[in-house]
Amino acid sequence: MSARTGVLLVVSGPSGSGKTTLCRRLAADRAAHYSISCTTRQPRPGERADHDYHFVSGEEFAARVAAGEFLEHALVHGHHYGTLRAEVLGYLAAGRDVVMDIDVQGAAQVRACADPAIQRARVDLFVMPPSEAELRARLAGRGTDSAETIALRMNNALEEMRHWPSYTYRLVSGTCEEDYARVKALLTAEQLRVSRLT
Ligand code: 5GP
Numbered sequence: 001m002s003a004r005t006g007v008l009l010v011v012s013g014p015s016g017s018g019k020t021t022l023c024r025r026l027a028a029d030r031a032a033h034y035s036i037s038c039t040t041r042q043p044r045p046g047e048r049a050d051h052d053y054h055f056v057s058g059e060e061f062a063a064r065v066a067a068g069e070f071l072e073h074a075l076v077h078g079h080h081y082g083t084l085r086a087e088v089l090g091y092l093a094a095g096r097d098v099v100m101d102i103d104v105q106g107a108a109q110v111r112a113c114a115d116p117a118i119q120r121a122r123v124d125l126f127v128m129p130p131s132e133a134e135l136r137a138r139l140a141g142r143g144t145d146s147a148e149t150i151a152l153r154m155n156n157a158l159e160e161m162r163h164w165p166s167y168t169y170r171l172v173s174g175t176c177e178e179d180y181a182r183v184k185a186l187l188t189a190e191q192l193r194v195s196r197l198t
Contacts, residue, residue, distance in 0.1 A: 003198045006092035006121055007032075007190045009099045009183075012107045013127030014157030016138035018173045022127065022183055023101040025176075031187060032097040035087040038064065041079035044144050054084075071118070072102065072109035077156060081106070092121045095198075097187065104163040111166070123190050125183070126167040130174065132158075 009032060013019040027034035038054045040061050049055050056064070061080045065073060071089075073082030083100055091098045098121075102110075107124055129135035135157055139150050164170050169186060173179055190196075 004095055004191070004196045005117070005198060006095055007097040007123060007187060007193075007196065008088065008092060008110075008118065008121035009097065009187060009190070010107050010110050010122060010124040011099060011101050011127060012104050012124070012160070012163070012167070013173075014129065014135065014160045015153045016135050016157060017127040017129050018138075018176070018179060019127040020101050021176065022179055023099045025180055026099050026183065026187070031184065032099040033087075033091045035083055035098055035100045037081050037083055037087075037100075037102070038070075038073075039079055039081045041077075041081075046144075071113065072106040074103055074105035074109070076103045076105070077152060083110075089115075089117060092117055097191070104160050104166075108166065120196060123169070123186075124167045125169040125171060125186065126164040127179070128161060128164060128170060128172045129157075130172055 011019050011023050023034060026032045036050065036054055038056050038061060040056060040058050043049065043055055047053065058080070061082065064070060065082070069084055070082040071085045073080060081103070083102060083106065088098050110118065110122060111124065113119065129138065136154060139153050139157070171179060171182055
C-alpha cells in the first residue's frame, strides 16, 4: 500500500540564500539522498572530495559529458558543474527521495528533461535571501572568498534571482529552523502525491 517512487527536489537560489545548508540538513536527517555533483572548481578549505563534490579536471568532466553520464550540466561562475545520472535515477526508482542543489540553468534542463521517471519525480524550489543587504552580508561573511569573487557572486546572484517565477515553489529565507520546517512540509506533501504511488 505504501510503495512509491522518490521525489526529486530541485533546489536553486543564489549563493548566500542558505539553500546548500537546507539541502545538507535533509540529507543529514536521512530525509533525502543528497546528489553529489561533479565540478571543475577547486575545493574550498574544509570541503571534502566525494562528500561536498566530486572534484574533477576539465578533461575528465568533458569525457563524462561525452559519455552521457550527466542528467544536466552547466557553466557557473566560470566552472563546470554537473549532476550524474547515477546520483539520481536508481534512488528514485527505489523510492528514495533525492535533493539536488543546482543553479537555474541546471534546473531548466531538468524541467525540460524527456525522461518520464524524472518528470514524475521532479519538484522545484527557489530559495531567496530576505533582502539584498542580507545577501551582501552573507556573501561577505563566508570568509573564504576574495573581494573580487564576492562581487562576481553578488552580480550573479542578482541575475539568478530574476528566474524565480519559473519554479513551482519559492521560499524567502528566514531563520534556519523556519526554512527547514517549510522545506520538510513541502517534501512531506510531495511524498503523498498519488502520481508517485506504484
Ligand atoms: P558553489 O561553487 O558555491 O558550491 O556552487 C556554485 C553554484 O553551482 C551554486 O548555485 C550551486 O547550486 C551550483 N551547482 C552545484 N552543483 C551543480 C550541478 O551539478 N549542476 C548545476 N547546474 N549547478 C550546480
